[in-house]
Amino acid sequence: MTRPSSDIVTRTLGNGLRLVLERDPRLPLVAVNLWYHVGSKHERPGLTGFAHLFEHMLFQGSGNVGTNDHFRHVQRVGGVANGSTWYDRTNYYETLPAAELDLGLWLESDRLGFLLEGLTSEKLENQRQVVMNERRQRVDNQPYGRASERLFELLFDAPHPYRWPVIGWMEDIAAATLDDVKAFFATFYTPRNAVLSLVGDFEPEAAEESVARWFGSLPSGAPAPRVEAPLPPLDGARRDSMRDRVQLPRLYFAFRVEPFATPGWWAASLAASTLADGKSSPLYDDLVVERELAQELGAYVYPTEEVGIFVVSATARPGVDPAELERRLREHLDRLAGGTAPAWEVETELARARNRALMSIHSELQSVEHRADLYSQYATFFDDPSRAMGEAGEVAAVDADAVRRFAAGRLRSEQAAALLVLPENA
Numbered sequence: 001m002t003r004p005s006s007d008i009v010t011r012t013l014g015n016g017l018r019l020v021l022e023r024d025p026r027l028p029l030v031a032v033n034l035w036y037h038v039g040s041k042h043e044r045p046g047l048t049g050f051a052h053l054f055e056h057m058l059f060q061g062s063g064n065v066g067t068n069d070h071f072r073h074v075q076r077v078g079g080v081a082n083g084s085t086w087y088d089r090t091n092y093y094e095t096l097p098a099a100e101l102d103l104g105l106w107l108e109s110d111r112l113g114f115l116l117e118g119l120t121s122e123k124l125e126n127q128r129q130v131v132m133n134e135r136r137q138r139v140d141n142q143p144y145g146r147a148s149e150r151l152f153e154l155l156f157d158a159p160h161p162y163r164w165p166v167i168g169w170m171e172d173i174a175a176a177t178l179d180d181v182k183a184f185f186a187t188f189y190t191p192r193n194a195v196l197s198l199v200g201d202f203e204p205e206a207a208e209e210s211v212a213r214w215f216g217s218l219p220s221g222a223p224a225p226r227v228e229a230p231l232p233p234l235d236g237a238r239r240d241s242m243r244d245r246v247q248l249p250r251l252y253f254a255f256r257v258e259p260f261a262t263p264g265w266w267a268a269s270l271a272a273s274t275l276a277d278g279k280s281s282p283l284y285d286d287l288v289v290e291r292e293l294a295q296e297l298g299a300y301v302y303p304t305e306e307v308g309i310f311v312v313s314a315t316a317r318p319g320v321d322p323a324e325l326e327r328r329l330r331e332h333l334d335r336l337a338g339g340t341a342p343a344w345e346v347e348t349e350l351a352r353a354r355n356r357a358l359m360s361i362h363s364e365l366q367s368v369e370h371r372a373d374l375y376s377q378y379a380t381f382f383d384d385p386s387r388a389m390g391e392a393g394e395v396a397a398v399d400a401d402a403v404r405r406f407a408a409g410r411l412r413s414e415q416a417a418a419l420l421v422l423p424e425n426a
Helices: 050-057 069-076 098-118 121-140 147-155 170-175 178-188 204-215 263-276 282-290 322-337 343-364 368-382 385-397 400-410
Strands: 009-012 018-023 029-036 080-085 090-097 194-200 238-244 250-257 294-302 308-316 417-423
Touching: 009 204, 018 204, 018 368, 029 098, 029 368, 050 080, 050 090, 050 121, 050 178, 069 080, 069 098, 090 098, 090 368, 098 178, 098 194, 098 204, 121 170, 121 178, 147 238, 147 250, 147 308, 147 417, 194 204, 194 368, 250 263, 250 322, 250 400, 263 282, 263 294, 263 308, 263 322, 263 343, 263 385, 263 400, 282 294, 282 308, 282 322, 308 322, 322 400, 322 417, 343 385, 343 400, 368 385
Parallel strands: 018 194, 238 417
Antiparallel strands: 009 018, 029 090, 029 194, 080 090, 250 308, 250 417, 294 308
16 A cells, blocks of 8 residues: 655645645544644753643643543543653644544644643642653653763763753752643743644645634743754763662763754664664674674664764673773774775665665555654754655665765764663673
């Protein structure tokens, strides 16, 4: 089942809300996807965790929707809904029967326009406790849970906005006041700071009229503050170690790379897959199978707007000296960065990584939910939702020379932030 060859329709309402429409009549579904250009990077020290807290608050009712009724209304018609927070954005989404498009638009417009009418100190305190418990479960009491936070502290100096975690610091969450929360909402939750993408079985003209009916009268608000914080690669290696309630040592290397969707970022993404994607990858074959130094490993690149983040991690097998694991892992990075890896090996592994990436891209494009999210992402970051359809071309354009140039410019040992997590009683 191929994706329909319909055009993407883009509009901007008078209040600044950007709208992306794509008709897909293959299934009687519609994906409603709303991105706000606000994430943890828009916070500041002492007031972290607000973007994530708001993700929770927006499901607690608004002027015309009762507490938790957002989910109830969506589930009543057989739909699903959720939201997520990232360093650069917060998004909310529903997948509904096509005939219920207006329900999704009403729910999203009501909490954008009338959330403060339903906001109370009791709701704030309730969700504050939910988020604090979430942090305890996912970070503070999770094996290796604090590792990524410490790694980012090594990688980014204060006050860079990627230094603090998306979920925020516990003391900041505990100290948030109702006035702080209201000010954050008024600053960032405005039509001119949002992108609404609709993909599914609808007529674009009718959908556009519905969007105008539900969103058009909402005030645009003042322009939201922009955060721009690009950084060059590290100019000197940084390293640290920490103790945790874990059974095995784990090693992390992190590097600053080019931002999301730039040519260098695509080269970084394929370099990560070339190194460690799957059991046939060089890192897995050497460190897990042949030398039996690592129990598990991975390499990945964050799709972040200001600075890309390339991470390699490896968990040592029982009894393995983590220094030996680090030395061997560094050898693989040095071979790629120094250009000493055989050309046939790089070409072979890159072809494998490229094919896996293209399969993933084409598979995900079959989903109306995924396409709606991609359109919102590219409209938010680049003001060009159609750029989402160029991902396969970007992947196909990355050749072995591009991977080598990336590694030589970004993965050298003096550009690494290294963190070793050790068992408490080791």
